[in-house]
Amino acid sequence: MSTAPVLSPDVAGAAIPRHVAIIMDGNGRWAKKRLLPRVAGHKAGVEAVRNVTRAARALGIEALTLYAFSSENWRRPEEEIGDLMGLLRLFIRSDLAELVRENVRLRVIGDFRRFPADVVKLVEDAVGRTAANTGPILAIALNYGAQAELVRAAQTLAERVKEGQIDPGQITAQAIEAELETRDLPPLDLLIRTSGEHRLSNFLLWQAAYAELLFVDALWPDFDGAALADAVAAFAQRQRRFGGL
Numbered sequence: 001m002s003t004a005p006v007l008s009p010d011v012a013g014a015a016i017p018r019h020v021a022i023i024m025d026g027n028g029r030w031a032k033k034r035l036l037p038r039v040a041g042h043k044a045g046v047e048a049v050r051n052v053t054r055a056a057r058a059l060g061i062e063a064l065t066l067y068a069f070s071s072e073n074w075r076r077p078e079e080e081i082g083d084l085m086g087l088l089r090l091f092i093r094s095d096l097a098e099l100v101r102e103n104v105r106l107r108v109i110g111d112f113r114r115f116p117a118d119v120v121k122l123v124e125d126a127v128g129r130t131a132a133n134t135g136p137i138l139a140i141a142l143n144y145g146a147q148a149e150l151v152r153a154a155q156t157l158a159e160r161v162k163e164g165q166i167d168p169g170q171i172t173a174q175a176i177e178a179e180l181e182t183r184d185l186p187p188l189d190l191l192i193r194t195s196g197e198h199r200l201s202n203f204l205l206w207q208a209a210y211a212e213l214l215f216v217d218a219l220w221p222d223f224d225g226a227a228l229a230d231a232v233a234a235f236a237q238r239q240r241r242f243g244g245l
């Protein structure tokens with residue numbers, strides 16, 4: 001079954017964001033509304049990941065970054081963390097062949113090496129198997145936190161100053177950006193959060209400096225290819241001035 005969205009005249013030919021990031025929120029509430037366990041919401045969330053990833057490719061989006069597990073998600077009950085790890089395993093096992101075939105480059109941002117050893121290996125293998133691809137990037141944020149990312153960048157640059165490799169004056173915005181995990185991705189154009197919450201929750205704080213922000217009421221499992229096409233159409237209507245007039 002094709003999940004490619006039908007492009008409305010508004011979207012076709014209009015400004016397509018090069019890099020879209022999504023805070024996938026609302027799985028728990030989706031399940032609760034249906035009197036289902038939270039894991040059912042996460043399962044439905046994986047189906048949304050699949051649909052939206054396909055739709056992003058069909059729309060010509062160069063990079064899609066999905067917030068799958070934040071550095072704060074360790075505060076959740078052990079059972080839920082285990083369920084999320086299980087779904088990640090399942091997703092890689094079931095969808096990697098499609099990503100390879102579709103020329104997608106799978107990336108991970110975040111300190112995912114703190115995950116269970118088998119998941120780390122699975123993720124590393126999957127990233128390796130798509131490394132030679134040349135098409136769109138699917139970046140999954142796993143144990144990601146923007147503040148930790150910036151702390152690491154500051155530490156690396158401070159070390160270089162200490163070693164005499166650079167002067168403090170060479171710590172520029174470009175130098176910081178070169179230390180971020182998104183350094184190979186296009187600039188972030190559009191950041192979407194589902195489920196009606198209006199927070200960035202420690203996601204891509206530096207990268208969001210000039211991104212368009214879009215908060216939608218749909219719960220993540222209900223967000224589909226058509227919703228992504230609507231978000232892209234809303235983006236195309238925005239006037240971006242980057243601080244100018």
Ligand code: FPP
Pocket residue numbers: 024025026027028029030042043045046049066067068069073084087088091140220
């Ligand atoms: C937020 O919903 C969602 C998450 C913390 C996890 C997102 C994970 C997935 C969509 C599945 C795994 C992803 C991949 C790539 C395999 P919530 O649980 O905070 O919802 P709530 O706010 O309604 O409780």
